Amino acid sequence: MYSVICLDPGNSTGWLYQDKEGNLTGGTLPADHCQVWGLLDRFRADIVVYETFQLYPSRAQKLSWNSFYPVEVIGIVKIWTYLNNKKLVGLQPSVKKFVGEAKFENVVIEGKLTEHTRDARRLYDYFKKNKNF
Numbered sequence: 001m002y003s004v005i006c007l008d009p010g011n012s013t014g015w016l017y018q019d020k021e022g023n024l025t026g027g028t029l030p031a032d033h034c035q036v037w038g039l040l041d042r043f044r045a046d047i048v049v050y051e052t053f054q055l056y057p058s059r060a061q062k063l064s065w066n067s068f069y070p071v072e073v074i075g076i077v078k079i080w081t082y083l084n085n086k087k088l089v090g091l092q093p094s095v096k097k098f099v100g101e102a103k104f105e106n107v108v109i110e111g112k113l114t115e116h117t118r119d120a121r122r123l124y125d126y127f128k129k130n131k132n133f
């Protein structure tokens with residue numbers, strides 16, 4: 001079995017990690033690039049799954065002067081996986097609607113359970129169902 005970490009970057013970054021024995025841990029990081037890198041370094045998952053980001057024309061005006069923190073997080077994730085020779089999988093935000101409600105029985109939550117943690121769980125559920133790891 002592989003270890004996998006799923007990340008949902010936003011103003012904060014939700015995450016869910018599955019170790020090689022199938023144990024699940026999750027949480028949410030504040031907006032801090034170093035904490036994102038540190039989380040990846042802490043777990044050193046075989047597979048890193050992240051939610052992609054696309055700027056839609058209908059939302060472009062509203063995001064003027066935005067620093068696009070989620071895009072910065074995705075850059076950190078890509079660099080970390082490259083430097084550590086790990087598999088990287090990007091999933092569109094729309095895949096979350098195919099898995100339903102995020103459930104957290106048998107998941108150790110570090111800190112607060114947030115919507116970003118829930119979205120990381122949905123990414124995990126979609127990946128697990130469709131990638132057969």
